[in-house]
Amino acid sequence: MRAVELVEACHEALRIIDGWTGHGAAAVPVPARAGEGYGASEAPRGVLFHRYALDSAGIIQDAQIVPPTSQNQASVEADLRSMVGAWADLDEHALQHRCEQAIRNYDPCISCATHFLDLTVERT
Structure with a gap:
């Protein structure tokens, strides 16, 4: 099933790229700042939890990754x-x-x- 999802994701990515007209910024600048972020992502073997702490220059000072x-x-x-x-x-x-x-x-x-x-x- 994941292979089918991967093929579909690639087709969708190519559709988006082919449809881009060049108008608007492809990326926007994001200024560095201190902060902490958390995330979780699902995988066949369970949920991956992760947390990152950044300093004012945007450098990772601490990271915790908890795999399934x-x-x-x-x-x-x-x-x-x-x-x-x-x-x-x-x-x-x-x-x-x-x-x-x-x-x-x-x-x-x-x-x-x-x-x-x-x-x-x-x-x-």
């Missing part, structure tokens, strides 16, 4: 703790696969972004 992965971390870990016991009879490969599936339920992007799971099994 960190918001979901405690729940992911709790689910894995409760699920692994039920899957203890699986071999290591199958157990790792089940754990990865559980993690992707929270964060479908994580497996493409990094090698995210290093599983060590200690059986007693």
Whole structure:
């Protein structure tokens, strides 16, 4: 679905560009000033929250970015703790696969972004 939205957004951008007559300013000057701004944007894995503080020259003095992965971390870990016991009879490969599936339920992007799971099994 996101690919379809991307294609549509590109077509719309080209339509706007092609329709521009050259009248009016393409951009307006924005003077630098101190301030703080907040934002949130939706993604398939959750909401990204961010906050920025700027000084009077417009230079970022502080930024806080809270991605969905960190918001979901405690729940992911709790689910894995409760699920692994039920899957203890699986071999290591199958157990790792089940754990990865559980993690992707929270964060479908994580497996493409990094090698995210290093599983060590200690059986007693």
